Amino acid sequence: QVQLVESGGGLVQPGGSLRLSCAASGTIFGTNTMGWYRQAPGAQRELVASITIGGITNYADTLKGRFTISRDNAKNTVYLQMNSLKPEDTAIYYCNYRHWRVTVKYEYWGQGTQVTVSS
Numbered sequence: 001q002v003q004l005v006e007s008g009g010g011l012v013q014p015g016g017s018l019r020l021s022c023a024a025s026g027t028i029f030g031t032n033t034m035g036w037y038r039q040a041p042g043a044q045r046e047l048v049a050s051i052t053i054g055g056i057t058n059y060a061d062t063l064k065g066r067f068t069i070s071r072d073n074a075k076n077t078v079y080l081q082m083n084s085l086k087p088e089d090t091a092i093y094y095c096n097y098r099h100w101r102v103t104v105k106y107e108y109w110g111q112g113t114q115v116t117v118s119s
Contacts, residue, residue: 001026001027001108002024002025002026002027002028002097002106002108003024003025003026003108004022004023004024004095004096004097004108004109004110005022005023005025005110006020006021006022006093006094006095006110006111006112006113007020007021007022007113008020008021008113009093009113009114009115010114010115010116011116011118012085012115012116012117013085013117013118013119014085014086014087014117014118014119015084015085016085016117017081017082017083017084017085018082018085018115019079019080019081019082020036020079020080020082020093020095020113020115021077021078021079022034022036022077022078022079022095022110023075023076023077024076024077024078024095024097025076028076029099029101030053031053031099031100032052032053032097032098032099033050033051033052033053033097033098033099034050034051034071034078034095034096034097034098035047035048035049035050035051035058035069035078035095035096036048036049036050036069036078036080036093036094036095036096037093037094037096038089038091038092038093038094038115039091039092039094039112040088040090040091040092041091043091045094046060047060048060048063048067048069048080048093049063049067049068049069049080050069050096051069051070051071051078053073055071057069066082066083066084066085067080067081067082067083068080068081068083069081078095080093082115085115085117086117087117087118088117089115089117090115090116090117090118091115092112092113092114092115093112093113093114093115094109094110094111094112095109095110096108096109096110097109
């Protein structure tokens with residue numbers, strides 16, 4: 001079982017920056033991927049970015065260049081640095097953890113942290 005605790009969300013003006021953090025605890029396997037998804041009101045959940053244990057990253061094309069994902073494996077923590085924020089970035093941001101055992105995927109989610117971009 002893996003527990004994920006997010007922090008760092010809040011209200012920010014357009015053009016501002018915010019950094020999200022997500023700390024994982026429990027049974028953490030050596031091979032895993034962590035990432036961030038977001039869901040705006042009335043919209044479907046979408047991938048923001050992910051990063052493997054080895055540091056391989058994957059970004060949504062529209063966000064690449066503004067958002068940066070990183071992780072500290074010693075702390076089992078993933079970060080999302082968000083710059084040049086826009087009102088359309090407003091959403092609940094969810095931390096995601098997943099690993100595979102004998103081709104079976106194990107996936108866990110944080111409760112989400114609200115990010116609001118408004119003037």
